[in-house]
Amino acid sequence: MGIKNACQGSFAAIAGRLTTTSIKGTDVTVPKRTKKPDKPHPAYPLYPHGSGQWAKKVRGKVIYCGPWADPDAALNHWLRVKDEAIAGRPVSDDSCLRLKQLCNLFLDSKDARVKLGKMTPRSFKDYENACTYMVGFLGGAIPAESLKPADFTRMRLAFPETWSLRTQRNMINTLKTVFNWAYKEDYIDRPVKFGENFAVTLKEESTSTADSPAKLFTRAELKALHTAASTPLKAMLLLGLNAAYGNIDCSRLCQKDVQGEWLRVPRGKTTEPRRAWLWPETREAIRLAMEARPTPKPDHAELVFVTEAGVPFVDRDTKRCNVGKHWRRAKKTVGLERENSGFYAIRHTFATQSEEVSKDFPAIRFVMGHRDSTMSGTYRESISDQRVRDVCESVRDWWLAGDAKGSEVAE
Incomplete structure (x- = not known):
């Protein structure tokens, strides 16, 4: 029996009589006209109701939270039901699965997959960030099965304006995964309905793509940025241009990985194997960056790149990216202000230029760390070093066009 139903009738007692009711299995005796207690402290959110309970009035309705004798338990109950009460939902009992509990169960399951080697820590962090965002917006105490399409529409409308459609789509798909998992694992009895608005449609994406410049640099832009860039x-x-490396790839690169001409580091995001032949210019730039590297903190001594504070350029927990900070500074120096000109667009440039010249698509995917899900990819057991080198050389030829090839560093 819910707290409100258990109390309302019983406390309408005849004058001079003691009233007894059961609240969560505990008999509470309330004498009539007992003096109301003071709040335990000024910030206490509940008030002493004449029924003998601590209560809160929300949307014109009184929420009964527990007897005067136990203000701590009453406060705990209020914190459990606050979100659904404020949202105008019927206050449920304590047996239902709350949103925060569901997210913790989901994350425990994904953490086990990380430990089994079936998921990367980065993917787990993406799930954790999505769950944290949802609980922060909807409230962790809301019953998971009570969520309606209107709740998800409200959440999408509140997405930060700085989020691209791709970021929105990733967030939406991740959150849908949480509830689909809960249904398959029998934590909820029915699938959650998200509604038509909790999705990024193909039309939205097409319109956004049509209105935005390509994520592609010209050779002249990259040359100017290279000149303006800091040593690291x-x-x-x-x-990025030689091996299709992104921000995080560069940040996690270790000294042992760049001892020779070949870079053989699985892609951190997917653990897909990949390989790249390092240009002489790239090897020389890495050497100079190592010479100029600030003193790293002990936990990061193996990294090629560290910030002035001696830590990685990308923080794995907060995802704070100092690569982007250095990149924006270089862009400002050369006056490059257009959209889609972030550091990661270099990876797009690699893919575009290598396909224009090399056309060895399996080798290009291999350098980029993309899984080849085609039928031929299923049967292909290896890609030769020569094919990989040819792909990397094709982009180098584009990069050095107009220069004396090898002028920056002798072969």
Whole structure:
């Protein structure tokens, strides 16, 4: 029996009589005209109701939370039901699965997959960030099965304006995964309905793409940015153009990985194997970056790139990216202000230029760390070093066009 129903009738007692009611299995005796207690402290959110309970009035309705004798338990109950009460939902009992509990169960399951080697820590962090965002917006105490399409529409409308459609789509798909998992694992009895608005449609994406400039640099833009870049950023730029490396790839690169001509580091995002032949220009830029590297903190001594504070350029927990900070500074120096000109667009440039010239698509996917899900990819057991080198050389030829090839560093 819910707290409100258990109390309302019983406390309408005849004058001079003691009233007894059961609240969560505990008999509470309330004498008539007992003096109301003071709040335990000024910030206490409940008030002493004449029924003998601590209560809160929300949307014109009184929420009964527990007897005067136990203000702490009453407060705990209020914190559990606050979100649904404020949202105008019927206050449920304590047996239902709350949103925060559901998210914790989901994350526990995904953490086990990380430990089993079936998921990358980065993917887990994406799930954790999505769950944190949802609980922060909807409230962790709301019963998971009580969520309606209107709740998800409200959440999408509140997405930050700075989020691209791709970021919105990733967030939406991740949150849908949480509830689909809960249904398959029998934590909820029915699928959650998200509604038509909690999705990024193909039309939205097509319109956005049509209105935005391509994520592609010209050779002249990259040359100017390379000239304006700091010493570590010069090496990162060449890693992006030579090996299709992104911000996080550069940040996690270790010294042992760049001892020779070949870079053989699985892609951190997907653990897909990949390989790249390092240009002489890239190897020289890495050497110079290592010479100029600030003193790293002990936990990060193996990294090629560290910030002035001696930590990685990308924080794995907060995702704070100092690569982007250095990149924006270089862009400002050369006056490059257009959209879609972030550091990651270098990876797009690599893919575009290598396909224009090399056309060895399996080798290009291999350098980029993309899984080849085609039928031929299923049967292909290896890609030769020569094919990989040819892909990397094709982009180098584009990069050095107009220069004396090898002028920056002798072969």
